[in-house]
Amino acid sequence: LMDSGNCVAMISSDAERTFVSWPGAESVLTPDMMVPVQVIPGDWVFTSGYTLSYPGSREALAAWIDALPEEVPVVFDPTPVIAEIPRPILERMLARTAWLSCNADEAAAIAGRGDAQTVAIRLLAEHCPKAAGVVIRAGAHGCLVRLAEGGTHAIPGFAVSAVDTNGAGDTHIGAFVSALSRGLSPCEAARYANAAAAVSVTRHGGSSAPTDSEIQEFLSHHDQGTIAHGREDATAT
Template sequence: WPGAESVLSLDMLAPVVVAADDWVFTSGYTLSYPKSRDALTDWIEALPADTPLVLDPTPVITDIPHPILSRILARTTWLSCNTTEAAAIAGPGAVETLASRLLSDHSPKAVGVVIRAGAKGCHVRLADGSAQTIAGFEVAALDTNGAGDTHIGAFVSALARGMPPFAAAHYANAAAAIAVTRHGGSSAPTDHEIQTFLSHGGPQIGLHGQKQEAKRPTA
């Protein structure tokens, strides 16, 4: 249910100080709220040019007015969405086509895009044209609530620590795999738990459903 984030104003955002090494994340939910989206969009556009912005359009993407979404996408550094959300922005197509279209037609200043596919992993495409499909992990899922949030948080934390994008996506896939084995939305694992999970290896599930041997992708 909407809370304080549904009634944002520029005066409320003014005390938020962004440091040189900070990352900014915004959710499609906040952008969908009529009493928040204009102020948040203005605040984002006023950020320093070198401040990375991460966008998750979320399942309410169709509730975000097109002009607002276009302005945010134009400022986005990393876009992380699921396959349904990607298609809502870029139209139908294979995941590789969607990723390319998202960057060239919608987020021209972005470093890259991540298209999540649940247990099957994610597809990552960078602005330089390089791309990899990073397989997910086979686990006994109990509750998928919060898996996407965990994936984005782990991915950004890895990037912020200097991890290359494809390796960061592998790390994020592991974090999401751990999260779905726990009940509740607040189930993100610690770095130690993720590293322990990765050190044990295990079967991975690719975007097309096939099992693969677990291995760390190259950068």
């Protein structure tokens, strides 16, 4: 038996956050633990870089992902701990990724520096051969969507008065995958995700993701021009 790890999130006056954390039981994953996890047709699998950064869990997760049926889409977020993921593990994950979602710094850590479009093109051409596309999140500016079939789309964000950016990136990815799984186009899904992240940063705490009805209401009000816009703060980094 092991104790759970802990994470202390510190929020500054400009709504940005930083973490002080130490791992525990959640950093250990064995092949036997993955046996009960059954994937059925229609499922999407999301993988976080945090699990791949732990020496006690990375190999078990990577092997489980490798063994997934080809038709199961895998969405990957390398997270800010990307430097702690061994490059061979990272490349294995990228090779299986259907959608990569990351911020500009994480994208550059994989594919090198450059403007967002150039880096996105390199990600698809050199690192994510099976991906349908990549999403590079840009905070209050929204995100960039690059499709493997060609085409780069800048999806603008929403101006809100942010109080806490903790969990905004997770909210963005979850909303994006949810929208894709329901048949929205990648650009529609990205706009939906931008709205979800915008709502989340107006709330305190890490578990601040809005419901679908809340996102739809936000989008409806925005489309009608009735949202009271505040200053632009980071939404999904």
